[in-house]
Amino acid sequence: MRASIREVARRAGVSVGTVSNVLNRPEQVAEATRVRVLAAIDELGFVRNEAARALRKGSGRTLGVLVEDLANPYFTDVARGAEAALNAGGFDVLWCTSDGSPEKERRCLDFLEEQGVSGLIVTPVGLDARRVARLRAHGIPVVFVDRRIAGVNACSVTVDHVAGGRLAAEHLTALGRHDLAFVTAEPETPPLRQRRAGALRALTQAGRTAPLTIAEPALSPAAGRRAAQRLLDFGTLPDGILCANDLIAIGVVNELVRAGVKVPQDVAVVGYDDIELAASAVVPLTTVRQPRRDLGRIATELALADAEGRHIVLAPELVVRESAS
Amino acid sequence: MRASIREVARRAGVSVGTVSNVLNRPEQVAEATRVRVLAAIDELGFVRNEAARALRKGSGRTLGVLVEDLANPYFTDVARGAEAALNAGGFDVLWCTSDGSPEKERRCLDFLEEQGVSGLIVTPVGLDARRVARLRAHGIPVVFVDRRIAGVNACSVTVDHVAGGRLAAEHLTALGRHDLAFVTAEPETPPLRQRRAGALRALTQAGRTAPLTIAEPALSPAAGRRAAQRLLDFGTLPDGILCANDLIAIGVVNELVRAGVKVPQDVAVVGYDDIELAASAVVPLTTVRQPRRDLGRIATELALADAEGRHIVLAPELVVRESAS
DNA sequence: ATGAAAGCGCTAACAA
DNA sequence: TTGTTAGCGCTTTCAT
Numbered sequence: 001m002r003a004s005i006r007e008v009a010r011r012a013g014v015s016v017g018t019v020s021n022v023l024n025r026p027e028q029v030a031e032a033t034r035v036r037v038l039a040a041i042d043e044l045g046f047v048r049n050e051a052a053r054a055l056r057k058g059s060g061r062t063l064g065v066l067v068e069d070l071a072n073p074y075f076t077d078v079a080r081g082a083e084a085a086l087n088a089g090g091f092d093v094l095w096c097t098s099d100g101s102p103e104k105e106r107r108c109l110d111f112l113e114e115q116g117v118s119g120l121i122v123t124p125v126g127l128d129a130r131r132v133a134r135l136r137a138h139g140i141p142v143v144f145v146d147r148r149i150a151g152v153n154a155c156s157v158t159v160d161h162v163a164g165g166r167l168a169a170e171h172l173t174a175l176g177r178h179d180l181a182f183v184t185a186e187p188e189t190p191p192l193r194q195r196r197a198g199a200l201r202a203l204t205q206a207g208r209t210a211p212l213t214i215a216e217p218a219l220s221p222a223a224g225r226r227a228a229q230r231l232l233d234f235g236t237l238p239d240g241i242l243c244a245n246d247l248i249a250i251g252v253v254n255e256l257v258r259a260g261v262k263v264p265q266d267v268a269v270v271g272y273d274d275i276e277l278a279a280s281a282v283v284p285l286t287t288v289r290q291p292r293r294d295l296g297r298i299a300t301e302l303a304l305a306d307a308e309g310r311h312i313v314l315a316p317e318l319v320v321r322e323s324a325s
Numbered sequence: 326m327r328a329s330i331r332e333v334a335r336r337a338g339v340s341v342g343t344v345s346n347v348l349n350r351p352e353q354v355a356e357a358t359r360v361r362v363l364a365a366i367d368e369l370g371f372v373r374n375e376a377a378r379a380l381r382k383g384s385g386r387t388l389g390v391l392v393e394d395l396a397n398p399y400f401t402d403v404a405r406g407a408e409a410a411l412n413a414g415g416f417d418v419l420w421c422t423s424d425g426s427p428e429k430e431r432r433c434l435d436f437l438e439e440q441g442v443s444g445l446i447v448t449p450v451g452l453d454a455r456r457v458a459r460l461r462a463h464g465i466p467v468v469f470v471d472r473r474i475a476g477v478n479a480c481s482v483t484v485d486h487v488a489g490g491r492l493a494a495e496h497l498t499a500l501g502r503h504d505l506a507f508v509t510a511e512p513e514t515p516p517l518r519q520r521r522a523g524a525l526r527a528l529t530q531a532g533r534t535a536p537l538t539i540a541e542p543a544l545s546p547a548a549g550r551r552a553a554q555r556l557l558d559f560g561t562l563p564d565g566i567l568c569a570n571d572l573i574a575i576g577v578v579n580e581l582v583r584a585g586v587k588v589p590q591d592v593a594v595v596g597y598d599d600i601e602l603a604a605s606a607v608v609p610l611t612t613v614r615q616p617r618r619d620l621g622r623i624a625t626e627l628a629l630a631d632a633e634g635r636h637i638v639l640a641p642e643l644v645v646r647e648s649a650s
Numbered sequence: 651a652t653g654a655a656a657g658c659g660c661t662a663a664c665a666a
Numbered sequence: 667t668t669g670t671t672a673g674c675g676c677t678t679t680c681a682t
Contacts, residue, residue, distance in 0.1 A: 002463045004675055015653045020677055030651060045459045050439040051385065052675035054376040055658050071401045071601075079395070092436050095420040111417050114375040134370045138327045221605035254607040257582070276396075280546035282579040282607045329659055340669045345661055355667060377659035380674050653682075658675105665670075 003044040012040040023048065054116055059139075063119040063303060064112035066096045066105065067145075072219065072247065073275040074292060075123070078145060081296025082121055089304055091118075102126025113138070119303035121296075124149055141306045143299045147190050148311065155302045157295050157312045161191050164288040164316035165198025168242050168270045171286070171318055173206055175325070177240030177268050180208075183227045183252060184244040186215035192244045195272060195288075199242050211242065219244065224251020232259055237267055240324070246271035246278045246287055253283050253323060268324035279321065286324035289317045328369040337365035348373060379441055384464075388444040388628060389437035391421045391430065392470075397544065397572065398600040399617060400448070403470060406621025407446055414629055416443075427451025438463070444628035446621075449474055466631040468624045472515050473636065480627045482620050482637045486516050489613040489641035490523025493567050493595045496611070496643055498531055500650070502565030502593050505533075508552045508577060509569040511540035517569045520597060520613075524567050536567065544569065549576020557584055562592055565649070571596035571603045571612055578608050578648060593649035604646065611649035614642045 005023075009016045014033060021029050022037040029037070040046070054060040065082050067075040083093050094117055096108035105125045112120060113135065120135060120142045129152045135142050136153065144156040172180060182199060184192050200210055214230055216223035224243065228251065231237055243249035249271030256263055263269055263283045271278055274289035291314050298312055330348075334341045339358060346354050347362040354362070365371070379385040390407050392400040408418050419442055421433035430450045437445060438460065445460060445467045454477045460467050461478065469481040497505060507524060509517050525535055539555055541548035549572065556562055557580070568574035574596030581588055588594055588608045596603055599614035616639050623637055 005677095006675075016676080017654075017678080018652055021652085024677075028651075033651080045462065047435070047438045047463070049380070049441065049675050051376040051379040051441050052658090053677075055374070055380055055660085055674090056676045056678085058658070060376065070395055070404070071398060073396060076396045110372070113372045116374065116376050137370065138372070221602055225605055251605050254605060257607050277546055280550055280576050280579060282582055330661095331659080341660080342662085342670070343668055346668085349661075353667075358667080374659050377674090378661075380658090380676085381660045381662085383674070651682100654680090656677105656679090658677095660674090661672105663670105663672090666668085 002049070003046045004049070005046070008037065008040045008044055008046050011044060012037045059118045060116045061090060062092045062094050062115065062117050063121065063300070064094045064096065064115070064117040066098060066108050066112065066120065066122045068098055068100050068123045068125060070095075070097050073277065074245070074273050074290070077275075077292035078296040078299075081293030082300045083296070084293075085297040085300035089300070091304070098123075098125045100125055106131075109135075113140070119143070119306070121145055121299045121303055123147060127152075129153075141303050143303045145295055145299045153309060155307050155310045155312075157299045157302065157314065159191075159290045159295070159314050159316050161194035161316070162198035162201070164272060164290070165195035165200075165242070166202040167316060167318045168195075168272065168288050169199035169202040170206075171320070171324060172240040172242065172268055172270060173203070173208065175240070175264075175268055178208055179238045180211035180240045180242060181231060181238040182211040182213045182242045182244075183224065183248055184213060184215050185219045185223065185248070186217055188215070195244060212238065216248070219247055221247050221251035221254065224248035224253075225255040226251075228252045228255035228259075232256075232261075237261065239266070240268045241270070243269065243271050246273040246275045246285060249285055249287065249323075250277060250281050253281055253285065257282055264322065264324050270324045274319050278319075281323070283323045284321035286321045287319050289319045290314075291317075327374070328371045329374070330371070333362065333365045333369055333371050336369060337362045384443045385441045386415060387417045387419050387440065387442050388446065388625070389419045389421065389440070389442040391423060391433050391437065391445065391447045393423055393425050393448045393450060395420075395422050398602065399570070399598050399615070402600075402617035403621040406618030407625045408621070409618070410622040410625035414625070416629070423448075423450045425450055431456075434460075438465070444468070444631070446470055446624045446628055448472060452477075454478075466628050468628045470620055470624045478634060480632050480635045480637075482624045482627065482639065484516075484615045484620070484639050484641050486519035486641070487523035487526070489597065489615070490520035490525075490567070491527040492641060492643045493520075493597065493613050494524035494527040495531075496645070496649060497565040497567065497593055497595060498528070498533065500565070500589075500593055503533055504563045505536035505565045505567060506556060506563040507536040507538045507567045507569075508549065508573055509538060509540050510544045510548065510573070511542055513540070520569060537563065541573070544572055546572050546576035546579065549573035549578075550580040551576075553577045553580035553584075557581075557586075562586065564591070565593045566595070568594065568596050571598040571600045571610060574610055574612065574648075575602060575606050578606055578610065582607050589647065589649050595649045599644050603644075606648070608648045609646035611646045612644050614644045615639075616642075
């Protein structure tokens, strides 16, 4: 069915060792032989069996990237950053999504470990220290992206979400908005909690009251619309809304605009992430940008370098557009 | 480093064959022995080496899914449908993205073939008949999703985009909109061309004039905004706009609303795909729904069944929301 | 520059 | 029910 190195060797009239050399160390093979082998490879449509190679070499040339949700552009961008860096290093990527489920996360890890990945980049959902310890014991470096886990000995690349939340809150305060709301998701993952904590701290320090918190069960535009509806139903709107991410913010803005509320005149809205959609929203979104591709790239570098206990924290950046200006 | 089946055997005081049996045919192993082996597995943190298994068995339990762009929710939904079906069948998925580049598509195919996938689901970009023939010769069933390629002997699952374009156009006509525009992307992939052709045919049959066509270099909301700007610059707006997909439509609607144009009163807009965002847009989007998860599921079934030359065509469905009603 | 051969970890056929 | 063993396709060491 699928030609093996042996058939290539026979067809080219050389030994398997020579074929292997052509594949892996072509400079050590005489020009004429190499040409002959290459021709045989082409004629037979030979494709190297990676399973055999990995088995023999003891490890493959793939890294596992396990993210929470590929439908969220935040994660796709992180993933792309990682892929670009990986390809540059001669590695391929094995993608997995946990969909926020610890159970699926476990299955993905099993899969990736069985596949013999030589490193792992993860946005952890329910990962426990024991499992990480096992991975490390198996010689698989683990790098966390966007989240750290207490008591776990692994590298991480995160964004300073407390600073991000603070940036957002201070921006609204500087605009003279003092009656604020914060829209988040329930259950609130650590990054979301940190964003809210940062905002809260900034407001407290400025002597302001804490924002009203609204929690929706998802981080989607639909959830944002519902949150805005709830605020509209209260009768009295805040004059500024901080959102846990851009997808929610887009929903909030859409619902407000539909209800005839003027953004930003009546209500200013700030998102988080700066996904591509943010700039094209009905009212272009003021938001806190995360260096997403850098997250992926740096995570890759740490994994490939098999670094020990490094924790990189990147700075977020306020991007001012019309929705809060 | 990583424990092998041999160490498990030694620790449990059995032979490797028995360990393998516990792993693959547990019912054939005596209760007591099984328990002992399982305990050893747990204590050692044993993980099966899939490379060795695949090598021995001649093929793995993975399927390759190669899509064009994971940032487009259309593809993520297709991918999810495929994943669900695959997991149900005991398979795992190897994801790849071609990013619309034939060159990257080729690299991904090389990778997947080396990995020994036992089937392939592809939205082809530059795939040629020769390559597909080789895959088939290697015993790898190939299923195309969303597109067919002339002269290539492979199964496909597509949506009848001509019918979809027709649905959209007829809906606008029924609403009394006769001065239409069609916003598409350049280069125009076959599915986009078919949608436009369907719309055109419906209009011609109804004795209407062809819509003005606007092409933007991408299928993004940003592109949609630019298209709408161009229409606004013309001075006289159409009263109905057909969009090549929802992402573009969202941009079009956003720009129109910003410019004070009333949707749908002044201009009705129809999208295509019915992505999640469509329902949460500022003006909820009338659109042509594609059964995306079904596409993924059926493609999986065809691949696993190693079907021959089956071409499944699914019907699109008009979803009427506010943007054209 | 090339060939011969061992062995990676696993499965399955066969033996006991 | 359990043990023994050949061999999957490849890389690499050691000869030649």
